[in-house]
Amino acid sequence: MPHEARFLWHTAAMPEHAGPVLLLDSASLYYRSFHALPESMTAPDGRPHNAVRGFLSTVTRLVDEHAPNRVVPCWDDDWRPQRRVDLVPTYKAQRVAVGDDPTAEAEPESLGAQAEAIAGLLRAAGLAPLGRAGFEADDVIASVAAQESRPVVVVSGDRDLVQVVAPGTRLLLTVNGGMDKWPLLDEAGVLERFAVAPARYVDLAVLRGDPSDGLPGVPGIGAKTAAILVSAFGDVEAILLAAEQNPSARPMTPRLAAALLGHADPIRAARVVSTAVDTLDVLPAGGGERDSTRLAELAEEWGVQRQVEALMGALARASGGGSDR
DSSP states (O other), X not given: OOXXXXXXXXXXXXXXXXXXXXXXXXHHHHHHHHHHSOTTOXXXXXXXOHHHHHHHHHHHHHHHHHOOSEEEEEOOSOSSOHHHXXXXXXXXXXXXXXXXXXXXXXXXXXXXXXXXXHHHHXXXXXXXXXXXXXXXXXXXXXXXXXXXXXXXXXXXSOGGGGGGOBTTEEEEEOOSXXXXXXOEEOHHHHHXXXXXXXXXXXXHHHHHOBGGGTBOOOTTOOHHHHHHHHHHHXXXXXXXXXXXXXXXXXXXXXXXXHHHHHTHHHHHHHHHHHSOOOOOOOOSOSXXXXXXXXXXXXXXXXXXXXXXXXXXXXXXXXXXXXXXX
């Protein structure tokens, strides 16, 4: 493959224009790609490259769809920070479980190398992954969204990131099949879909629980009841106060009040754990120098020349501006 020539025309930096900042929850996207495509897709050396191919193709479509001003792949420098585990020991515990534990979620054997390849390709393409030591990608995303002056579109399958939706920040939620079905949620869309405002989503989530993150929730309280309580009383502290002071005031009931007060400390701890940090020093976010030679080498090594070429073409088109959908 002619390394220098093929990618040379794509090396100009994306100029400023009116498009949004596209924040990618990178792990969410490459996990989705890994499970959507078969491991029989392989690089020239025989290693699976399904996650690499799927990730690059997904980002290409996102860039073409949203014509972003910048693309910022956000990274888990620490996917299970100790400060969160100290508060909720079960936090993501099933992902590190070993032995015969039926709830364990071992990382697929080939995914680690593919994640490293994705990070290398992004850096070479001038889209350096953005992470912070000791923090998850959710924290990086929340911090950029809170501090960025431009419109933001967050792309993730993690519903916890509903909490970052605000004026100027929307969430493209990667659920329900293909990209054409992914909802792009603003504040009204969150309220319609989850029956609570974005700022109250964490309160709903900790009451309901989230087995995928090891957050048990309150026994007997599902999403519907949690939404009713949040809508009626407000945040977790207000709900606990209502349970203590007037356990028969509808929609509170003595049964719900007893369950809530019996789990008050775990609820409070889970809320802290589930709240993304939005004060990290992350701006300016995105950018980096493109290395066409390295990009071509990695593309050839992983057998994704066509996907890389498509991504660079989409970035070149986006640099001309355009409006988000």
